[in-house]
Amino acid sequence: MGMTRRGFIESFGAATALGWTASPASAAPGPWPELEGRSVEDVARDEDFWAVIQAAYPVDRALINLNNGGVSPSPRTVQEALRRDLAYSNGAPSYTMWRHLEPRKELVRQRLARLAGAPAEEIAITRNATESLDTVIFGLNLEPGDEVLTTDQDYPRMINAWRQRELRDGIVLRQISIPTPPPSREAIVSAFRAGLSERTKVVHLCHMINLTGTLLPVREIADLVRGRDVQVIVDGAHSFAHIDFAIPDLGVDYFGASLHKWLSAPIGTGLLWVRSKRIGPLWPLFAHTEASSTDIRKLEQIGTYPVPIPLAISEAIQFQEQIGTARKEARLRFLRDYWVDRLQDLEGFCLHTSRDPGLSGGIATFELVGVPVRDLGAYLLTKHQIITTGINHPQFSGLRISPHVYTSLRELDHFVAAVRTAAQDGI
Numbered sequence: 001m002g003m004t005r006r007g008f009i010e011s012f013g014a015a016t017a018l019g020w021t022a023s024p025a026s027a028a029p030g031p032w033p034e035l036e037g038r039s040v041e042d043v044a045r046d047e048d049f050w051a052v053i054q055a056a057y058p059v060d061r062a063l064i065n066l067n068n069g070g071v072s073p074s075p076r077t078v079q080e081a082l083r084r085d086l087a088y089s090n091g092a093p094s095y096t097m098w099r100h101l102e103p104r105k106e107l108v109r110q111r112l113a114r115l116a117g118a119p120a121e122e123i124a125i126t127r128n129a130t131e132s133l134d135t136v137i138f139g140l141n142l143e144p145g146d147e148v149l150t151t152d153q154d155y156p157r158m159i160n161a162w163r164q165r166e167l168r169d170g171i172v173l174r175q176i177s178i179p180t181p182p183p184s185r186e187a188i189v190s191a192f193r194a195g196l197s198e199r200t201k202v203v204h205l206c207h208m209i210n211l212t213g214t215l216l217p218v219r220e221i222a223d224l225v226r227g228r229d230v231q232v233i234v235d236g237a238h239s240f241a242h243i244d245f246a247i248p249d250l251g252v253d254y255f256g257a258s259l260h261k262w263l264s265a266p267i268g269t270g271l272l273w274v275r276s277k278r279i280g281p282l283w284p285l286f287a288h289t290e291a292s293s294t295d296i297r298k299l300e301q302i303g304t305y306p307v308p309i310p311l312a313i314s315e316a317i318q319f320q321e322q323i324g325t326a327r328k329e330a331r332l333r334f335l336r337d338y339w340v341d342r343l344q345d346l347e348g349f350c351l352h353t354s355r356d357p358g359l360s361g362g363i364a365t366f367e368l369v370g371v372p373v374r375d376l377g378a379y380l381l382t383k384h385q386i387i388t389t390g391i392n393h394p395q396f397s398g399l400r401i402s403p404h405v406y407t408s409l410r411e412l413d414h415f416v417a418a419v420r421t422a423a424q425d426g427i
């Protein structure tokens, strides 16, 4: 993708914010190098490029938000599309929203499919990862005694859904532990290999674990059960639009994600990908006239909802495509390395995330040994207006740091200085 500096400014309406004029003759103070032909690592450290991205997010800069893994803000263009369509919807909703706006969801499906590298007929648009994954968890035909293999680091709401199936249907949930941080991808694969049994019918795993940002070798794990009567469900809440991959290449059956995390789509958007041969047998969570239909839209029967919300996913995809997912992935890793490099010499600093690119992306979790996680989180928030996420797991605890593309290096400098002060002077 080629993109000029002026192209960016016009796309994101950021000229004013940067003090640049958008007039063609003087669009930029100096040459804007074409992105094409430059390595993603090179662009990842090009602060002129990222300044334009940062200015596209109308966030509150009196706070430093390092919890984008929870939920992310949207760029201005997404918020404006949402406002525009909400106003239009309310003109005469049964007509303007249902008749005019709702059909446009089909283009959103196509654009999402292109971003996911999958056929549009395998993509359902949902409200979040929970809805996507619950649709699968409650939609599979399983017999009493059938085993579901997952980890003790999978998302609690998904574990609860499986627990409910245990109580109702007599299935068996098996949770394995995985080493944290993992020494290698193979160490994770072998933990899964050891957890499989003759009765395993489902493997449910995160692509990227929310607690530490650890990337799991999903393809290799799916290969363990290839040719067996085992279905693989991936929780992609943190990997989609963060890591550059095509969903079908994971070699799994189902993939659910939130789009309000790394895609910066409106809050309340998600995606469910189902491999085409699995659509027919999957029961919809909300009933459809024909439960065994092979039309993916049978999984979207949620009743009346605000149509502008999924429509504005289109603007988020536009924004994502203009950056390029590979460049975004490289930038998010660069930001992670930026703060880790500046803290790792601190006494007691302990990183619970591997820095191997095959095992992580832009999220990392650290601990200052001897400083309670809760106290450090509270100190950063109350004394420095820095938002982090406290993580507590039986194997480890720490603060999860998840910057986004709108995070500036200055903000990370502030965070680093605050942690250093906490470590050296106490809190």
Ligand SMILES: Cc1ncc(COP(=O)(O)O)c(C=O)c1O
Pocket (backbone or CB within 6 Å): 069, 070, 128, 129, 130, 131, 155, 206, 208, 209, 210, 235, 237, 238, 258
């Ligand atoms: C790994 C993982 N899965 C699922 C979810 C649920 O996402 P949502 O609340 O958007 O449904 C989260 C939320 O943080 C998550 O981290």
